[in-house]
Amino acid sequence: MKRAFRVDLKKLILALATCGVLLTSFNTLFASYQVHKNAFIKDTLHANRVYATKLAQVTELFLQSVNSQLNVSAYHISQRFDDLNAVNQELERLLSQTNSFDSLVVVNPQGQIIAVKPDLDILGMSISPAQLRQVKHQQPIVLDPFRSPADNLMVSPTYPIRTSDGKYLGFVAGGIYLQGETILSRLLGRHHYVDGSYLYVVDGQSRILYHANASRIGEQVFGNAVINEVLKGRVGASEIVNSTGIQMIAGFAPVPMTGWGVVSQRPMASILNELGATHKAVIYSSIPFTVLILALILVVGVQIAKPLTLLAKQLATFNRQQSDATRIFAWYFEAANLKHTLIQSNRSVRRVIKALDTDRKTDKLTSLHNRLSLEYWLENAIRNEVGLSVLAIDIDHFKRINDIHGHSTGDGVLKELAALMVCNARSDDFICRAGGEEFLMFLPKIALNEALCIAERLRKQVFEHTMPQNIKITVSIGVAYWQGNTTTIEEAIELADQALYRAKHTGRNRSCCIDAV
Incomplete structure (x- = not known):
């Protein structure tokens, strides 16, 4: 029946x-x-x-x-x-x-x-x-x-x-x-x-x-x-x-x-x-009866297409925003069946995607962003052309820590330093582990002089902070500025690296900067 x-x-x-x-x-x-x-x-x-x-x-x-x-x-x-x-x-x-x-x-x-x-x-x-x-x-x-x-x-x-x-x-x-x-x-x-x-x-x-x-x-x-x-x-x-x-x-x-x-x-x-x-x-002067027929067909067509349209939109946007297909009124068999399948598949796929996306964009040791996450962030920064300062941070003599205290202690030092950087960062700042004991910090809308002050504040906090097993470390920091339209952001990162090398070669435990590009 x-x-x-x-x-x-x-x-x-x-x-x-x-x-x-x-x-x-x-x-x-x-x-x-x-x-x-x-x-x-x-x-x-x-x-x-x-x-x-x-x-x-x-x-x-x-x-x-x-x-x-x-x-x-x-x-x-x-x-x-x-x-x-x-x-x-x-x-x-x-x-x-x-x-x-x-x-x-x-x-x-x-x-x-x-x-x-x-x-x-x-x-x-x-x-x-x-x-x-x-x-x-x-x-x-x-x-x-x-x-x-x-x-x-x-x-x-x-x-x-x-x-x-x-x-x-x-x-x-x-x-x-x-x-x-x-x-x-x-x-x-x-x-x-x-x-x-x-x-x-x-x-x-x-x-x-x-x-x-x-x-x-x-x-x-x-x-x-x-x-x-x-x-x-x-x-x-x-x-x-x-x-x-x-x-x-x-x-x-x-x-x-x-x-x-x-x-x-x-x-x-x-x-x-x-x-x-x-x-x-001409359209407004058409026969009223024809308009009435068109209106009836339009109403029926909209009601038929509405659940399919909403379900298709949910399917197309579920990777960009939270979807709620349960609110869609699917009043005929095919739409109701599609709605049920979509809800079940969305729940499963979102769980998997969220876990995979977090895993592939996060450094497992420090829980900071990794190189892949950095690429996506830089694309957005380049597109918005917002000036930013770059801090290239490196732990001085980190190999000595690993050699004397072991790699597990070195890992603890990296985690502790990452936590210090996060505490010093704003919500808009971006911190990533570039590799080994090297880190990059991006400060949107921060001028070079202000960025140098931030770098100095971080350097002093690290110098005064006691790491695991009562280890004291120092960091060298290179600072550069990218104006957003005069050169590539890669060149700004390269300048920050050059400033870091300058800090290393002039005694370590210091911050150096390169003029804005």
Whole structure:
């Protein structure tokens, strides 16, 4: 009779067949998600293309305005080119009249700077041969980005200066900084989205002229398909992965006057977040009866899975924390059987593991930690990068004790010394027997000077303490410090050993230290 009413996995599988309802719901939701995703991406591609085109036009208009301003100044300068005071007055007038320029210079046909405003230490200098080649056609042009003598990255629109009879006298150039709060950053610095979207501008050599991340200005970008397209004079949009590995929706447009390219990008993640919000609305508007069915199946599924899940967690974590499988409500046969087996096996395995773990990590003679336990402790110390001091401790003339009093007495001395070290240690300190009569003590968050004081206190206590059979011993101690990030902890231990050797060679029964590493 009991077997007939027993709940087993076979019956549960038949009951869970109702989950077929979920397949239909999920299929509908998935199809809806894909349709909306494609629509969102298409709309964003269009919006970024339009936005990039708009800013490219704004940049073009700004450069045309700059060109007109330089044209007027070039005319006035040509009338009184030989009068440097008049030339400087014209530069001051233009600089005070507009905020388009950060500096202005006049350059003669040989490339020498003959006037500059504001006053900078570049008067009399010559422009680079590359810049001189750029202006050799004696036409208005925007020089390629360059570093000024003041180490400012800048671009410079230029306009030729000619007399009324057409004689070429040089050119006037306006300097526009690319870094900091500049006219370009004010024109381009605000994006119509505030979700990680950003905009950048590149010149004809793929160098970044403007970027939301100011540290990237001046960087030359290679292998970017969008930049390659916009520098060919094309307007468009596409999905790309940026230089930091983030998937983006990018729109791009060129600035015809300079050959620059404007790229507007929005993270795909922000689109998917917006899509997720829309998709939630679709889910919330689903048929109530379907929601009710899903809720019932969910409740039943949770109740079935709950005991198995809890038992699996107990099985996975029993080696890291104390488990109590007796509190799990196993309401069907397989779960109840598994629960009973797990409880019995956990009890047996924990007893064995605890005994073995304690045995393999403990020095049998002194009950201190051994080398294996030291390895685990050092791994944790290295991972936490907490500075610590190292004490290397060695009993002076220990072989003489064994030779005179016997090894059993020597063992008693080792035990007594271990007890003294434990009494002097904090709860966070770590003491291990390194081998023979050598010990290591690690003092977390203790500086070198303080550790040396602790070592001296321990040394004096050992000197004053009477060991078994009224034996008096002394110890030599080497002290070193590990800062946690400048070198390996093994090197700190080696320095402590070197300090110990120094203590041995300078008379024993003393503490020596090596400077912090």
